[in-house]
Amino acid sequence: MAGLLSRLKKVEPVEQGEGELNPFGHASRAALLGSLENSDLGWFWASDAGGRIVYLSEPAARRIGKPSEEIVGLTITEIFAPLDDNDTPTNERPLKFQLAARNAIRPVTVQLGIGEHPGWWEIAGVPQIDEEGNFNGYHGIARDVSEEHESKRNAEKLSRYDSLTGLSNRHRTSKLLETTLTAFKASKRSCAIMLIDLDRFKQVNDTMGHPAGDELLKQVAGRLRRILGEDVEIGRIGGDEFKVIMPDEEDRGVLGDLAQRTIQMISQPYSVNGMRAVIGCSIGVAIAPFDGIESDELIKAADLALYAAKGGGRGQFRFYSSDLKDQAGYRHQIESDLRDAIAKDELEMHFQPIVDAKTHEVACVEALMRWNHHERGMISPADFIPVAEEVGIIREMGEWALNNVCQTIVNWPGAVTAAVNVSAVQFSSEDFVEIVRRALQKSGVNPERIELEITESVFVGDMERALRVFAELKELGVQLSLDDFGTGYSSLSYLRDAPFDKIKIDQSFVRGCTAPDNRNDAIIAAVVGLAGALGMKTVAEGVETKDELEAVTQQGATLLQGMLFSRAIPGEEILDRLERGELEFKPLGPAKYRSDRRTQFRKIGLIHGDDRYNVFLRNLSKTGAKVEGLLDVPVGTDIVLDLGGGQLAVATVRRSEGFSQGVEFETHLINDGANGLCTRHRVSPYQLEAAGKPLRSLNDEAVAVYTGAARTSPKAFVEVEIGRR
CATH class of the missing domain: 3.30.70.270 (Reverse transcriptase/Diguanylate cyclase domain)
Structure with missing residues (x-):
């Protein structure tokens, strides 16, 4: 093909107006379009009725990197590939859509589908219709917009x-x-x-x-x-x-x-x-x-x-x-009231004994903060300590606790020491050492009777500062203890360099250390050996059963702490025992550790066939549960427990005595992240929608309606009213 412009060069100028010649006739126009082609400001293309390219400006072919004769005959969509969804401007109709309609092609951005030089072009075209109304293809223009498109794409990426x-x-x-x-x-x-x-x-x-x-x-x-x-x-x-x-x-x-x-x-x-x-x-x-x-x-x-x-x-x-909605409201109320707890004298310190592993006599006590709210009573530290850290008043509370402990134990008989927890936020305060110094001077307590429990998180960031603060604290005469050792941030380098007197073995290693296939005992032995080599004592935390006591004692732990010996008690009780010389705390508790069974008392649904019963859940574990409320349910009976919130647990009765049944789950429950258990799957709201209920997130009422079917014949089992015991 000689080109679109070759046809225009033989045409003579036409007259304009009252006999005046148009000085810009077809020949001049052709020359202008030719110079436009060669300037790279815009190029021309044409296609036949089948969508094949029959002409493309030579400069455009050079930009693609192929001779024009290799391009002629290719389809429009082979040369110009549509952009993906992320690159297509929101105000443009896709090229394929416009080609299929055979209407005028409005300016559209396309990507080169051939050639050695990838880029983006903008093309537009006008359909060619003959005198009989037949579509003969397109005549169009194109221009390179690669730089502009890349700039827009980068800007779009920054926005996303x-x-x-x-x-x-x-x-x-x-x-x-x-x-x-x-x-x-x-x-x-x-x-x-x-x-x-x-x-x-x-x-x-x-x-x-x-x-x-x-x-x-x-x-x-x-x-x-x-x-x-x-x-x-x-x-x-x-x-x-x-x-x-x-x-x-x-x-x-x-x-x-x-x-x-x-x-x-x-x-x-x-x-x-x-x-x-x-x-x-x-x-x-x-x-x-x-x-x-x-x-x-x-x-x-x-x-x-x-x-x-x-x-x-x-x-x-x-x-x-x-139920997290209620918890969030409770937490918000805690945050509001906690700011006034010190002013209202609602905080108090309790002390949990830490006993010698050989004699079981108290050697130290850990000071634990308690909040006796004027309306709600005792509030768990697990509820208010995280809030105090989040709202930024943990430093004030920590300083209060340190002063209180120093003033409390100053007159205690004997040599029992008191350990005070120090948060990472407190430790990072520039005046922390001065706060400790003032507390010691104001109370007159012997510094050797004060032990600061430091968590491994204080080593975040400036290690040199941490070691410097440790050195300054040791100059004051206080003891240092590394708390919760081995829970994820341990480093032998700071254990080597920091002047700790004790290492506390976290209770997560003590709990269940006697269970089969449990390696915690090896970890305990390793920590004890490491501490001994460094001249440090060890405290085994969370000792709750006699088999755990035997295990940590055999591994060589120096000191023991846990509910097996005593809960945290008011300072008056500790002082009374010290004054009477009653230093020994005898181990009182269960013989063996039971890992995952949780004692509960709440009403749940039990489904058998088409019948739904109300029963009470007594114990719950990953593998099964104990329920009460039905008489003489045969062993081997298949049931479903509705644990609430769309949680249906398929189970089989394995033990049955009177109104009490022990059931085994078909699929084990899993950890819910809150020291509780939950099912892997739940009843889907889509299932409830199919049953005629409106589509909405789960609630207990909706699931109860779905799982309970009306029945006129007598139920298979007799329900028994169980009172709270």
Whole structure:
């Protein structure tokens, strides 16, 4: 083909107006278009009725990197590939759609599908219709917009991705979750989300600087990608907050294991600018449609679960449950009242004996804070200590506790010492050593009777400062104890360098150390041996049974602490025993450790065939339960326990005596992240919708209606009213 322009060069100028010649006739116009072609400002193309290219400007062919004769004959869509969804501008109709309609091609951005030089072009075209109305193809123009498109794409990426970590940003993850849930609701699919909040990140940021904090966030993002894989969407939605979207996942066993692995991996030490940093994370998990149908509802559920995980002591995960709303309100009330607890003289210190492993005589006491609320009574430290850390009053409370303990034990007879817990926040205070010095001077207590329990998290960030503070504290004469040793942040380097007098073996290693196939006894032996070599004593925490007592004693633990000997008691009781010379605390408790059985008393549903009964749940373990309320249920009877919240556990009666039955679960229960148990799966709201109920997140009433069927014939078993005992 000679080209579109060759036909135009033979045409003579035409007249214009009243006999005047148009000085810009067809020939001049052709020359102008030719110069336009060669300028690279715009090129021309033409196609036949079948969509094959019959002409392309030579400069355009050169830009592609192929001779024009190799391009002629290819289809439009072979040369110009449509963009993917992420690259297509929102105001453009796709090229294939416009070609199929055979209307004018409005300007559309396409990607070169051939050639050695990838790029983006903008093309437009006009359909060619002959006198008989037949479509003969297109005449069009094209221009290279690669630089412009790349700039727009980068700007678009910045609007959708976090510039620091490369993860999706809040806007992208919010839109993705919204569109995913909308599509999944129509196709009856599930979707889980995790909200991840870093623990102690602010401390690293403050002590090591913001550039170090940014580097740490990049490393966290990298770990999240490795742990969670490519099939999920990970976004950074705030300073140290992340969101994970996991399509088609509802198995809480899988999600719980994944959350626990994430916590463990994020908690491993980081190397940042030549310094060692240790952080942790808390995770809240919610699953659609069980915990929320719309994105706002699901995010709120995950947020409540995260709030509960942080309130439970951090470094934990929680699944959402409907009772978390009440817990959140309770926590908010604690936060409000806690600020006035010291002023109202509601805080008090109790003391748990730590006894000699050989004589069982008290050698030390651990001071534990208690809150005697003027309306609610005693509030658990597990409830208010995390709140105090979060709202920033833990330093004030810690200083109060130190002064109280010093003043309490100053006149105690004998040489019993008192251990005071020091939080990482307290330890990081610039005036911490001075606070300890003032407490010792004001009370007049012998410094050797005061022991400061330090957690491993104080080594986050500035190791040199930590060692310097330890040295200054030792100059004051106090003793130092490393608390919760071995729970995830241990390093032999600081154990070697820091002047500790004691190592406390965390109770997680003591509990169940006598169980079959348990290696905790080897860990205890290793810690005891290490401490002995370093000239340190060891305290085995959480000793609750006599077989645990025998085990830790055989492994060589120096001191023992736990409910087997005594709970934490008021200072007056300790003082009274010391004055009477009653130093021995005899071990009183169960003979053996029972790992996972939880004594409960709550009403649940029991389903047998088409009948639903009300029974009481007495004991619950991963493998089974004890229920009361039905008479003479035969062994081997298959039943379903409705544990609430859509949790149905298929079980078989293995023991039956009177109105009490022991049942074995077909599928084991799993850890719910809150020291409780839950089922892996739940009744789906989609099932309830199919049964005629409106689609909404789970509640006990809806499941009860679904699982209970009306029946006119007598039930197979007789219900017995069980009173609370």
